[in-house]
Amino acid sequence: MKSVVIEQPNELRIQDRPLPEPAAGEVRVKVRYASICGSDVHIWHGHNPFARYPRVIGHEFFGTIDAVGPGVDSGRIGERVAVDPVVSCGHCYPCSVGRPNVCRELQVIGVHRDGGFSQYAVAPASNAWRVPDSIPDKLASLIEPFTIAANIAAFLKPTAQDIALVYGAGPMGLTAIQALKGVYGVKQVLVADRLPERLAMAKENGADAVFNNSETPLAAQLEGVQPTLIIDAACHPSILAEAAALASPAARIGLLGFSAEPCTITQQSLTSKELSLFTSRLNSHRFPQVIEWMERGAIQPEKLVTHYFPLEQVEQAMTLFEKDPRTCCKVILSIE
Numbered sequence: 001m002k003s004v005v006i007e008q009p010n011e012l013r014i015q016d017r018p019l020p021e022p023a024a025g026e027v028r029v030k031v032r033y034a035s036i037c038g039s040d041v042h043i044w045h046g047h048n049p050f051a052r053y054p055r056v057i058g059h060e061f062f063g064t065i066d067a068v069g070p071g072v073d074s075g076r077i078g079e080r081v082a083v084d085p086v087v088s089c090g091h092c093y094p095c096s097v098g099r100p101n102v103c104r105e106l107q108v109i110g111v112h113r114d115g116g117f118s119q120y121a122v123a124p125a126s127n128a129w130r131v132p133d134s135i136p137d138k139l140a141s142l143i144e145p146f147t148i149a150a151n152i153a154a155f156l157k158p159t160a161q162d163i164a165l166v167y168g169a170g171p172m173g174l175t176a177i178q179a180l181k182g183v184y185g186v187k188q189v190l191v192a193d194r195l196p197e198r199l200a201m202a203k204e205n206g207a208d209a210v211f212n213n214s215e216t217p218l219a220a221q222l223e224g225v226q227p228t229l230i231i232d233a234a235c236h237p238s239i240l241a242e243a244a245a246l247a248s249p250a251a252r253i254g255l256l257g258f259s260a261e262p263c264t265i266t267q268q269s270l271t272s273k274e275l276s277l278f279t280s281r282l283n284s285h286r287f288p289q290v291i292e293w294m295e296r297g298a299i300q301p302e303k304l305v306t307h308y309f310p311l312e313q314v315e316q317a318m319t320l321f322e323k324d325p326r327t328c329c330k331v332i333l334s335i336e
Ligand code: NAI
Pocket: 037, 038, 148, 167, 168, 169, 170, 171, 172, 173, 192, 193, 194, 195, 198, 213, 233, 234, 235, 236, 239, 255, 256, 257, 258, 280, 281, 282, 283, 325
């Protein structure tokens, strides 16, 4: 089979590899579509502290089960599935409280173990979620990025009363905007980004108002409006302090970033308004929820997609995705 392998940082190859055999409890998936994420680019360039090399990248993928390991119902062969990349131990403290995404022995498919930029990939059977016929093949790899929005929303509990502010209109911000409007019916979703093209995408994805904060700070543009719910999907360390200053009393703030840089914030700016701060990593069993959102048309994954490329052009696809945020959002690899 052909697989996209990062041999070591900055060394991407398409390799011929032997077909993997599914181990006990695993399925093998014949991958059909896989979407590119910022973290794939980070592994390529050696900027992901969790990655081990050589690695087949890709954690957003869809395909058909073509073989099962011992202990797995062979009736699943032929099933269309999207694969949850979060592999957890099932018995540590976070697993025991329903937070497998921060399992002490967390393994992420495409990061810690081989992933979906490949003609075939293996995964635990319980990570392979059946995709209903109403979700087309070419959009099913986008279930995973929407689980990030589902996971942070589960902490923030958006309501129709909320005025939400989303920082960043990249793929993560856009999935959050779609969920806030389409699933939770949030009254108003405001979005800040520095690129006009990304702000245009935010509008197409449901934002009620957009703000370019590249020159004029947001505070000067919001005219006293105090968001009650803020999601940082831009993830610059300076954003938290600004978000706390802009927030309404009793607001909730959700953080998605992984920066190792310190961010400076006073206790007073948080406690005086009794702000709630949540962080969210990957997803905890949110595939069924997102599949249900897609089935009933609450979210529109097609609005995120700007490009499809065949697997053979993976390097070109990842380079475009990395270098051109003005024209690219989700870039999807098609695998035959
Ligand atoms: P992206 O880079 O495509 O999007 C970020 C957007 O934020 C860009 O459009 C950029 O112009 C904008 N931006 C940058 N600085 C800004 C600022 N100060 N104010 C307003 N907008 C600003 O990235 P993507 O894929 O949307 O991911 C966003 C972040 O989410 C990344 O930092 C990534 O590491 C993180 N992430 C976290 C996950 C989690 O589970 N916690 C999962 C996936 C991504």
